[in-house]
Amino acid sequence: MARRRGCWSSMTSRRRARRWRLSRTRCAPPAHGRYSPSRSLARTERSAGEAKRTLRPVRAAAECAKARRGRHVSRRDAEARSFRRGVLAPLDAQHIRVESACIQSQRRTPGTEARVIITVTLNPAIDQTVEVEHFTVGDTNRIVASRFDIGGKGINVARVLKELHYEAVATGFGVGDLGRMIEDQLRDSGIGCDFVYIPGETRTNLTILDRSTHTHTVLGGPGESVSESELAQFLHRLRRRLRRDMWLVLAGSIPPPSDPAIYVQLILAAGAEGALAALDADGPVVRAVLEAGARPTLVKLNEHELSRLGASTLEGEDEIIAAAERIRDYGVPNVVVTRGSGPAIALTTAGDFRVHVPEIAVESAVGAGDAFLAGVLLGLKRGDRWERALALGAAAGSACCLTHGTQLCRETDVWQLQSRVRVERIHPIAASSGTPR
Structure with a gap:
């Protein structure tokens, strides 16, 4: 039909x-x-x-x-x-x-928030790097090259994580028009931002790079002061972002007239939410934080910062390990000390390691320590063992030395250098008390 x-x-x-x-x-x-x-x-x-x-x-x-x-x-x-x-x-x-x-x-899958690494930069900066052939104190030095980059240790960590395709959120204080320029550049590169803006203008750091000796001298500005209300606003916004097993990176100097107590508050806030705090600051700041009773999960310093923590010059690897052990006596489970071109020392919950960095032609070491910390945290978040995480950190720090100024690292250099990093265990040594660990 x-x-x-x-x-x-x-x-x-x-x-x-x-x-x-x-x-x-x-x-x-x-x-x-x-x-x-x-x-x-x-x-x-x-x-x-x-x-x-x-x-x-x-x-x-x-x-x-x-x-x-x-x-x-x-x-x-x-x-x-x-x-x-x-x-x-x-x-x-x-x-x-x-x-x-x-x-x-x-749109997020469950647990995505915990996979984000939050960086805190309380004193952001604009980094100006000038290169000279032979830097001489008290004489006129001709500038061969110059460049400007956004700076701040926490911001550098976020930039390296983004270069290695890991999600990071940069937080802290933004200051003036330069602060908004910093945020615009971070957002353009795909990095999330959550800054509390304060009056004034962002400080400028001047780095003098001597091409003949491959050394750099940093002249850092003080930064703008932060009021109690602005600090309380920042703490409130940061607590809302913290999640269990999330890494919170506290890096860099503290703006005046604040004292290291602000880092103590941030570490305690992270612990209350089950987050993990990584502290990368100068020796006196680390000492004040530890004496106040705060216990970060990871403390990262370079050799010079570690010597300022104890107000004494460290000579040899044994003294560096002993000084790092004194930090662990405060209850810090993991301590990492970078030593430039020398092997880094890492005292961790999985054992003590010596990290041999690859031999490279150094262009600039600015930001290498920040890249080292970013690589270690990335490895730990991926579930790598400490040996592999330290190798990734050393590769990121070494890759940072291949670029001019404060350009930080390139992803291709990081993966190529990682296979050239050698990590070995350190035999237990006698602590300052004379008893083995």
Whole structure:
């Protein structure tokens, strides 16, 4: 028998969807009982030219739950999608409600927040690097090359993590127009930012690079002062971001007139949320933090910072290890000491290690310690053992020395250098008390 024009079986899917919408607007099903949104109407063809409506439960309740969590879908798209699945579910406003505050969290997979590394830069800066052939104190030095980069130890850590394709959020204080320029550059490179802005202007650090000796001299500005209300606002915003097993990197100097107590508050806040704190600061700041009772998960220093912590010059590897042991006596589980071109020392919960960095032609060592810390944290977040994480950190720090000024590292250099890093265990030595560990 020939099919009658306009019958259900001869319609295209678009015409079927349109007719269904028109029929539903004329006679909407009740919003309770068997016709509630948790059930839907399914069409089955019983004979040619005739369609009958039957009821069967579908997954509309789950779709409602997704909508309540913020999943956005238009009414037309939802109906067309349901029709393609063979389900014509009556949708109302609560099915497609949009909650903009939840859209971003809906896109994240569970636990994504804990995989983010947050860096704190309380005293950001603009780094100006000038290169001279032979730097002579008390004489006129001709500048061969000069460049400007955004700076601050925490910001450098975030930049290296982004270069290695790991998500980082840079927090701290932004100051003036230069502070907004720093945030714009970070966001353009894909780094999340959450700065509290204070009046004044961002400080400038001057780095003098001597090409003949491959040494650099840093002249650091003091930075703007931070009030109690601005500090309280920053602490409040940071606590809202902290999650369990998340790394919080506290790096760099402290703006005046603040004291190391601000790092103590941040470490305690991280511990209260189950986060892990990594402290990278000068020796006197580290000593004040430890004496105040704060216990970061990781303390990273270079050889000069470690000597200033004890107010004495360290000669030889044994004295460096003994000084790092005194930091562990405060209850710090992991201590890492970088030594420039010499082997780094790492006292960790998995053992004590000596990290031999590869031999390279050094262009500039600015930011190498920050890159080392970023590589170690990245390795630990990936689930690597301490040996492999330290190798990645040494590769990132070495790669940073291959670039001019404060450009930090390139990803290709990091992966090429990682295989050239050698990590070995250190035999236990006698501590300052004379007893072996």
